[in-house]
Each structure stands twice: as C-alpha cells, then as structure tokens.
Amino acid sequence: MKEQEQEQTERIVNQQWINLLLGIRLSVQDGYLPPEWHDTKKDVILLNGGKYALKDDCVNVDGIYMHSEKDRSDYEYDEINDVYIDSENAVTAYGRRGSQFVTNEEDCIYYGGNYYVLEYIWDNDIVCLHNGHYCNSDDARWVESEGEYYYSDDVYYWESDGEYHLECEPDDEYEEEEEEEEPQRNNRNKIYDYDGGIKEKDFRYSDVSDCVHKFGFGMEIEKAKLPNFDFDKEELYERTGAVIERDGSVSDGFELKTPIYNLFSDKTIERLEELKPYSNIKSVEGAGGHIGFSMDGKNDIELLDMCSGWIPLIYAMYKKRLTNTYCQAKTNKRLKNDNEKNQSIRLRGNYIEFRIIASVKSHVSVLFRLNFFRILANNLNISFTSVIGMAINSKKELCKLLTGDIYEDNEKFKRLIQDAITINAEFGNRKLTQKSLNKINKNLLKLKTLKTTNNNELCALQS
DSSP states (O other): OHHHHHHHHHHHHHHHHHHHHHHHHHHHHTTSSOTTHHHHOOOEEEOTTSOEEEGGGEEEETTEEEETTTTGGGEEEETTTTEEEEGGGEEEEEOGGGOEEEEEGGGEEEETTEEEEGGGTGGGTEEEBTTSOEEEGGGEEEETTTTEEEEGGGOEEETTTTEEESSOOTTOOHHHHHHHHHHHHHGGGGSBOTTOSOOOOBOTTTSOOSOSSOEEEEEEEEESSOOOOOSOHHHHHHHHOOEEEOOGGGTTSEEEEOOBEETTOHHHHHHHHHTHHHHTOOOOTTOBOOEEEEETTOOHHHHHHHHGGGHHHHHHHTGGGTTOTTSBOOOHHHHHHHOOTTBSEEEOSSSEEETTOBOOOSHHHHHHHHHHHHHHHTTOSOOHHHHHHHHTOTTSHHHHHIIIIISOSHHHHHHHHHHHHHHHHHHSSSOOOHHHHHHHHHHHHHHHHHHHHHHHHHHHHHO
C-alpha cells in the first residue's frame, strides 16, 4: 500500500515538473521570460494567465502582477495616485491646472463630455451644487446661510447684506421684473448652457500654415445683450467651431467661445470674419475677452517663461483691469505659485489663459489681437527691453500694429510705453537701466516726430 502511495506521489511530482518546464518553455517562446532567465538568479513568478516571468519585469496592478511589456494593453499608470491600474478603470481626466492625466475613473466626475479629477474640480472651474450635481463656477453662487453652492438662476442677491439667498429680499418687486425679463429668457433655448456638452473643436492641424511650430489661439467674446437670433447655433458651430453660451458674468447676454484656431492659418481670419456680427455688438458692460495661447511641445510654465518679456506691455495695454478682482496682476513667480482662477494670466496645463485681456469692442480689436499674438509668437524668449525696442521702431511690425488704429494718437502711444516701463518695474523680471531708459526716450521722441511729419504730409495731400 505504501509503495502504491509513493508511486502516485512520484507521478504527481513528475507531472508538476513537466507542467513547470512546459510553462517555462512557452513563457520563453512568448517573450514573457528571457532565454537566459536561469542565469539571472532573480525571482520567477507565475502570472494569472499561466505564464512565468521575472518579477523585476512585472508591474503590480491592484495586487496582481502583469508583465510590463507583454501585458501592456491590460494596465495603465495612474498619474494622480502613482499606482498601476486595470485598463478598464482608466480614463483621461482634467486635473491640476487644467492638465490632463490618466487616472482611475472612481476618482473622477463626468461633466460636460469630459472626466475631471474630483480633487481638482475647482482648478477646472467646476463646483458641486447642493443637490450633488456639478456646475461651472461662473454659473453658481455660494449661499452662506446654507453653506452650499446653488445654480445662479435659483438664488437672489440681497443688497442689504451683500450675500445670496434662496428667497427674494423683502419688498422686492420680483414678480414685475420676472414678467419683463421673460422674452429674454425665452431666447435661452437658442444658446447653450455653459459647458453644455459641445466639445471644443481644434483647428490647429486641419487648418494648415507655413509656421514651423503649431500655435493654438482662441478667444472669448462676451457681450451684455443677446444677438439677433437669425442664425442656427449648430450651423455656426460646424462652420467656425464657435459656441454661443450663457455665462454668469454677463447674465443678460452671451459668451462666444472660439475653438482652438491655428494662429498663423489664413483660415483663422476667414472664420473670425464670420463672427464679425457678434464682435460688433456694442454692449460690453461686465464683459471680458480672455485669450488662450498654446505652443506644441511646451507646457504652461515653459510658455509663460517664453512670454515673460511681453507681459508688462500686455498689462499696460489693459491697465484699467490690473486691479480687477477677476484678473489680478502678479509677477511671473506668483502666477506660477498661486495659480488662482482669477489672476491676470492663468496656467491651464497645455496652454495659458490671458484673463487680463479686456472685452472685445469690435471686429477691429479681434484682428488686432490676432496680429499681436502672431508677432508675439514669432518673437518668444526676448527681454522686455527688446519688446519696447520693437514697439518704438517704425520699421518693426509691432510698432506698425500699435500705432495703427489702436494707438494712433501720439500722446496715447507715449503713455502706453511709459505705463509698460512703470509696470515692468513692479511685475517684470528685470528693471530697466538708466541707459536703456534714456535710449527708449530718445527713440520715442524720434518716432513722435516721424508720426507728426507723416500726418502733416497726409493732411497736405488730402487738402
């Protein structure tokens, strides 16, 4: 009896060895084990699929080992939590500073057609409402008495205490106002809710240009009253990529968001020309004109550093907005460290957002901004001194642009340059030397004389 049991045991052991050798042979054939595996003296482990592999060649996915190369399609690296996760649970989501990361779907929310890491929804201008739904922060209001966010249309602002409430302030004539505003509200179905599911188009690559680098350019055109609705919003979107949305900052108007245009493509000018009727609407109270700017191969911090010499001039162009709480001016260092929503230039991961830019007055200002950023993109990594040098040199494109329709008045242009110099001393990377200041003043005087002479000659010809 004992001999039979011993024989049975030997057969089992032999079969196990045969299975082991067969498994190792197949693992070598399929590339899970290197042919010289037995010489490495490293741990060999059995994977779930029955293959053997060196432990050092594997990754741990939720307690299960997978081969780092052969099983690559079955796992992803969670960049937020610094672990490997199953591919079925992996999504690409917006996280810190608007950058996109691969992470676990369980740690995200799905909103407006995209995933957002729950921990960083505020970085992406999203808040959680009292009912558990999510909303863009521009369309939400904090109700102090409730300690929660509510949709802006559901709350009332009390002048008496400067806070939002769920009821009208006593003696508020709301019913009358409601009746008067109804026609305006009925037009809401003709514009999209903020981030209402339409995905932003990207024309950087389909609209070709001769520029070596691909630059993305997009803008917001906010107006304080609604346009004439003699157009189809879907058709407009298909032709130009522009989306007409409602926005809390202009509650009686609209925000037109352009897609990501190819900065140097002629197609961009054609598409912006189609948006001219909206650009030329006069009402801009409380509106802004944010511009997004990106460059292939550069993240937000790198691009901000490349633009640093231009920032004092941009601040000077929109000087009245420097103290605005919606676009607070800061040094480059603070822009990076703080990265608050309402700062002059916001870092958005794969692009930078110039919030300091004022509202669009007309189509002329749209073209001015497009041409300004084309000049900027062609002259990155230059100092503030070089920027001012280009601005006051009549042969340079920057000077021609600035002294055209926008700063054609001599005194107005001189104030722009002087404001830029003053602002650079506070927010720039390096103050100008007295020698540089003297040179700038001398060249500015020459330019002023040249402009006066040209204007006199033009008047003589016209007479």
